[in-house]
Amino acid sequence: MSEMIKVGMADLKLCKAPDAITTLGLGSCVGIAIRDPITKVGGLAHIMLPDSTQFSGNVNIPKYADTGAKELVKQIVAAGGNRTRLVAKIAGGAQMFAFQSKNEMTAVGQRNVEAVKKVLAELKIPILASDTGLNFGRTVEFYPETGDYIIKAVGKGVKTI
């Protein structure tokens, strides 16, 4: 029997086929799904903030794009993924409130997406597909078996990237 593994906010987990992995209600956060298409080992990170270096004394690795993506890759490799074969898909990074204010946090969705793209480029992991931005929440499911990344949004149906 295959299982559906659940990842919470500021969290990351590994997943091997035939199991699948999900995170519910991504808003401005980004869900980074990475897998090795041959060994079918993968994982999902639900990051909240772009950059760990802007904050001092923080140890919550999966909370940030930079530390979260690196940790996910490390764990996938340790679980049998080949570092050079890894590929990624990303979703989330919405701007939930239209709101234009002086508060720089309001554009955090977009900054999260940019930070994720930057760190994956540094790690030389190609992004095969993405569904980011706009103003709605997303629930995602990732299948390391096929690489399908299924995205569900309220009133917008289901799509697979």
Place this chain on the structure above:
Amino acid sequence: MAKVDLNNMEGVYFDVLREIGNIGAGNATTALAQMLGTKVDMHVPKVDLLEFSEVGEAMGGEEQIMAGIYLVVEGDISGSIMFLLEKSSAKSLVAKLMGTPNEDPDGEFDEMQLSALKEIGNIITGSYLSSLSTLTNLNIYPSPPDISIDMCGAILSVPAIEFGTLGDKMLLIATEFTDDVKLEGYFILVPDLESYDKILSSLGM
């Protein structure tokens, strides 16, 4: 050094924040009753400092559809406040305010209803903030409200990210209002750490 550390909140500070939550939610209930012209009962609010991963669960699951009304707060303190209501509660509240029958409890909100809901959120959060302002003698100015109707987890990501810059937990005030139907409302107040200190010192802590 800030007095408040969200990851290691001392009991006494938490008690003060909880009491502020109680008083604020009480005032908000009074405002709601006046707006609707009916009697509204409120249960003692539950105030919790939760891990991010627990917050969605506390509101009935990350995929629960909710209405979130969000305002930025400026003045002597800075931060933001959010009021969340489950979608069907929001629908029934809007129908009551507008004096129209709640014909389509599961349907989408039209422009008029969204606008009414924004106003409800504005009044509720406004009365919450004014009680905080009166208690602390600090000037607090809320921005115009903005609204999102979506999955609870997605809406919550906004205050969670703001809390995320402060620590790994967030302060959630859950209030149950009852008139003819039971309404569950949640307040999330996100002052920055400096503002927590200002609030506490103004109360003589």
